[in-house]
Each structure stands twice: as C-alpha cells, then as structure tokens.
Amino acid sequence: MPNFPKPLPEIQMTVDVIIFTVTAGQLNVLLIRRQSEPFAGTWALPGGYLQADEISEDSAIRVLRDKAGVREPFIEQLYTFDALDRDPRGRLVSIVYYALVPEESLKINTRPDLQNPTLVPVTALPDLAFDHADMVEYAITRLQSKLEYTNVVFSLLPPTFTFTELQRTYEAILERPLDKRNFQKKFASLGLIEATSEMTSGDKHRPARLYRFIDNKPTELKKFF
Amino acid sequence: MPNFPKPLPEIQMTVDVIIFTVTAGQLNVLLIRRQSEPFAGTWALPGGYLQADEISEDSAIRVLRDKAGVREPFIEQLYTFDALDRDPRGRLVSIVYYALVPEESLKINTRPDLQNPTLVPVTALPDLAFDHADMVEYAITRLQSKLEYTNVVFSLLPPTFTFTELQRTYEAILERPLDKRNFQKKFASLGLIEATSEMTSGDKHRPARLYRFIDNKPTELKKFF
DNA sequence: CCAAAAGTGTTGACTGTACACCCATGT
DNA sequence: ACATGGGTGTACAGTCAACACTTTTGG
Numbered sequence: 001m002p003n004f005p006k007p008l009p010e011i012q013m014t015v016d017v018i019i020f021t022v023t024a025g026q027l028n029v030l031l032i033r034r035q036s037e038p039f040a041g042t043w044a045l046p047g048g049y050l051q052a053d054e055i056s057e058d059s060a061i062r063v064l065r066d067k068a069g070v071r072e073p074f075i076e077q078l079y080t081f082d083a084l085d086r087d088p089r090g091r092l093v094s095i096v097y098y099a100l101v102p103e104e105s106l107k108i109n110t111r112p113d114l115q116n117p118t119l120v121p122v123t124a125l126p127d128l129a130f131d132h133a134d135m136v137e138y139a140i141t142r143l144q145s146k147l148e149y150t151n152v153v154f155s156l157l158p159p160t161f162t163f164t165e166l167q168r169t170y171e172a173i174l175e176r177p178l179d180k181r182n183f184q185k186k187f188a189s190l191g192l193i194e195a196t197s198e199m200t201s202g203d204k205h206r207p208a209r210l211y212r213f214i215d216n217k218p219t220e221l222k223k224f225f
Numbered sequence: 226m227p228n229f230p231k232p233l234p235e236i237q238m239t240v241d242v243i244i245f246t247v248t249a250g251q252l253n254v255l256l257i258r259r260q261s262e263p264f265a266g267t268w269a270l271p272g273g274y275l276q277a278d279e280i281s282e283d284s285a286i287r288v289l290r291d292k293a294g295v296r297e298p299f300i301e302q303l304y305t306f307d308a309l310d311r312d313p314r315g316r317l318v319s320i321v322y323y324a325l326v327p328e329e330s331l332k333i334n335t336r337p338d339l340q341n342p343t344l345v346p347v348t349a350l351p352d353l354a355f356d357h358a359d360m361v362e363y364a365i366t367r368l369q370s371k372l373e374y375t376n377v378v379f380s381l382l383p384p385t386f387t388f389t390e391l392q393r394t395y396e397a398i399l400e401r402p403l404d405k406r407n408f409q410k411k412f413a414s415l416g417l418i419e420a421t422s423e424m425t426s427g428d429k430h431r432p433a434r435l436y437r438f439i440d441n442k443p444t445e446l447k448k449f450f
Numbered sequence: 451c452c453a454a455a456a457g458t459g460t461t462g463a464c465t466g467t468a469c470a471c472c473c474a475t476g477t
Numbered sequence: 478a479c480a481t482g483g484g485t486g487t488a489c490a491g492t493c494a495a496c497a498c499t500t501t502t503g504g
Contacts, residue, residue, distance in 0.1 A: 054309075429503040429504065430502055
C-alpha cells in the first residue's frame with residue numbers, strides 16, 4: 001500500500017464494557033471506581049488492555065465474569081472509539097462492548113480491590129472518566145433501537161417472568177410508559193413467549209401468570225413498537 | 226486493573242473501507258488487487274495501517290480520496306474485526322468503515338501502481354483476501370437496514386435525479402422490486418425531496434421530472450419500507 | 451405508429467392506538 | 478372492606494399492499 005508508511009507500534013488497544021441490567025424499573029450500568037491515574041477516584045466503565053492472544057469479545061466476557069460474576073451474557077460490539085485525545089497517556093483505541101444481564105444472575109463483589117463495581121441508574125450517572133459518558137450514551141441509543149426490532153429483552157429477564165415485568169423492562173429502557181392492553185396484545189401475537197403453568201404468589205394482590213421465552217436466541221423481527 | 230497484564234505492543238491496527246456505489250441498477254463495491262504477500266494477486270478491500278496521529282475515520286477518508294477520488298463522502302464505522310487468525314502475518318485488528326458515493330463523483334484510476342481499483346457488482350464478487358468477504362456481507366446487511374429508516378440514499382445520488390433513479394437505487398440495494406405508485410406516494414409524503422423545475426430530455430421516452438433532496442444531512446426516520 | 455418510460459388513485463386488509471372496568475389476593 | 482396490581486375487548490384512524498391505464502417523447 002504505497003501511501004501508507006509501515007506499521008507503527010505506538011497504538012495500544014483496550015476493551016471497555018457497558019453492562020446493563022434492569023432493577024426496580026430502572027436501567028442501570030455497572031461502573032467501577034478508578035484506583036490509578038489518570039482519573040483516579042473517578043467512576044468509569046470496567047475494561048482492560050486487549051491481549052495479543054485474545055479476541056476483544058472474549059476480553060469483554062472476561063471483564064463481565066470478573067466484575068459482575070456473569071457467565072453467559074448477551075454481548076455485542078458497540079463501536080470502536082479512537083479520538084486522539086481520549087486518553088491523556090497517549091494513543092489508546094478502545095473497542096467497546098455492551099452486555100445485557102438479568103438482575104438475579106449478577107454477583108457483584110464491591111470490594112475496593114476490585115474497584116468497587118457498582119450499579120448506577122442511567123438517569124443518575126456521575127461524571128465518567130475518559131470518553132466513557134459518550135460510550136454509555138451511544139449504548140443506550142443502540143439498546144433502545146435494538147429492543148424495537150429484536151427479542152434481546154430476554155437477556156435482561158429471569159427464566160420466567162410476568163407480563164408486567166416484561167413491560168416494565170421495556171419502559172425502563174425506552175423511557176416512556178406503554179399501554180398495558182396493547183403491549184400484551186402485541187407481545188402475545190409475536191409468538192416469542194409462552195405461558196407456563198406457574199403463577200406468582202405471596203404478593204398482596206392477584207397472582208400473575210408466569211411466562212417464558214420459547215427460544216433464548218437473538219432473533220430479528222419485522223417491527224416491534 | 227488487577228487482572229490485566231500490562232499493555233502489549235504486538236497488536237497492530239489497520240483500517241479497511243467498503244466503498245459502495247450504484248451503477249446501472251447494480252450495487253458495486255470498490256476492490257483493489259493486492260500486490261504483495263499475503264494474498265498477492267487476490268482482490269481485497271482498500272485500506273492501510275492506522276497511523277499514531279490519525280483517527281481511523283480520517284484514515285478511511287484518505288483511502289477514499291486516494292483510491293476513488295472522492296472528497297466528501299458519507300462514511301460510517303461498520304465494525305472492528307479482530308479474529309486471531311484473520312491475517313497470517315500476526316495479530317492485526319481492522320477497523321472497518323463503509324462509504325456511500327454517487328457514481329458521477331467517482332474518479333477511479335485503475336493504474337496498476339495504485340492496485341487497479343475496480344468496481345465490482347456485489348452479486349458477482351470474486352474470492353477476497355483475509356476476512357474481507359465477511360466485511361462486505363456485513364456491510365450490505367447494514368446498508369439495507371439503514372436504507373429503511375434513514376435518508377442515507379441521498380449519498381448515492383447526484384444532486385438532482387428522477388423518481389425512477391431513486392427507486393432503482395433502493396431496488397439495487399434491497400434486491401427486490403418496489404411498486405412504483407406506492408414508492409412515489411411514500412417518498413412524496415416523507416417531505417425529504419422537492420421537485421425542481423427541470424426535466425430530463427433527450428431520452429427516447431417521455432421526460433421525467435428532476436427532484437432534489439431538501440437537506441443533505443443524515444436523518445433518522447420513523448419507518449420507511 | 452410504435453416503443454419506452456412517466457405519471458397518477460382507489461380499495462381492502464392490516465396494524466396501531468386510545469380507552470375503562472372487573473378480578474383475585476393479602477391485610 | 479380496602480388496596481394493589483392482574484387481566485381483558487372494542488372502535489376508530491392510519492398505513493400498507495395490490496393493482497392498470499393514459500401520457501409524452503424519440504425514432
């Protein structure tokens with residue numbers, strides 16, 4: 001390639017991961033507190049250097065395991081951020097992934113030596129190190145549109161769930177209320193979920209039917225919402 | 226980050242670019258013929274090494290200028306490919322962009338010392354070097370869905386165009402015929418284009434009205450097709 | 451006058467949206 | 478008995494999809 005000088009070794013690569021989960025009707029992101037400079041003490045996304053013998057997706061999966069105790073996440077590459085000034089240490093290119101995790105499969109160990117991994121609602125994000133705020137913003141946009149034409153929501157829910165839990169998950173991410181009757185009609189007609197014979201119990205109201213996803217595989221749909 | 230060893234310098238980065246244009250009702254990709262090993266003599270996407278002082282998008286824009294003579298393209302990051310065995314020379318991570326270019330703004334110089342840049346219809350792609358076939362396939366899928374909910378098609382058309390040219394562009398990319406009356410109704414109702422006072426002439430049939438896009442900025446739309 | 455592409459409306463099916471009341475349970 | 482969320486149907490509006498003939502030009 002005539003007009004490209006030879007490869008330069010000064011560029012280093014990192015992988016950052018945006019771990020989403022929905023708790024109590026809120027969309028949350030997992031953040032860590034940086035121990036070292038730059039941005040020591042500031043909240044940031046978990047991540048690390050890309051290893052020469054590891055693909056970036058595996059690297060992201062490793063971060064998920066170490067920081068959130070999650071083993072089989074939904075994970076997808078989001079974007080590669082490579083602005084020249086994004087890291088004061090020099091040219092660092094970051095391949096960013098986002099992951100969707102059901103609340104109950106999270107096993108977060110907030111030990112300081114693991115950088116205090118903490119769930120933070122996206123509606124109340126603190127200042128973030130580097131360009132991590134841009135990354136989160138972009139990931140939310142992507143997640144919102146992904147919800148509308150795929151079945152990825154199953155990655156955020158436990159094996160069985162009520163219609164209301166499903167609807168609350170959508171509402172948390174789309175940040176708008178949905179009509180209960182229309183939501184149920186729509187979802188029922190998609191054929192993605194089926195009723196189980198189980199009902200909730202112990203709540204101080206009428207028990208709710210539990211449903212499950214028929215297959216837990218990412219699928220594209222025509223239209224959604 | 227306790228469980229990440231220190232940065233390793235052995236990873237190198239490249240930028241590859243998928244340049245799309247529509248000619249004669251066909252979607253084409255610009256390919257070059259590799260001069261050097263590996264894959265010498267094989268068709269490949271144009272690209273080059275990422276420079277330490279240049280962001281990947283500018284690198285992609287430079288490729289466009291050098292190989293296709295294009296100055297103000299629509300360009301978007303597609304995906305970062307980093308499989309361990311994607312390049313026999315070692316660990317090379319490629320940030321891939323795709324660009325949309327109107328036929329008449331292309332100035333391709335097929336000189337062998339510029340690696341014979343050549344437009345090839347996507348329906349008749351030769352074997353490609355590295356994982357470039359995967360890249361093209363993914364880019365086509367992305368382009369198809371992008372067409373359905375954005376106005377990016379303007380990047381593939383000249384400043385003024387007929388309704389039929391617009392429709393043929395959609396058909397070339399979506400790879401299916403569209404109904405003429407429904408297409409015109411739909412597009413007219415979107416308010417993206419306006420009639421000029423000009424008509425085509427010299428064709429051996431009735432002249433057609435020429436239209437233009439009201440603004441040439443990427444815009445998201447509700448629904449499209 | 452023939453060939454070629456331009457231009458133009460209507461109908462029926464389907465999909466989306468708005469909206470309110472009774473039910474089953476725990477306290 | 479009351480409070481809480483569960484569960485259900487209808488009507489109207491908007492959008493989508495199918496479909497064919499007349500017009501204008503060049504040759």
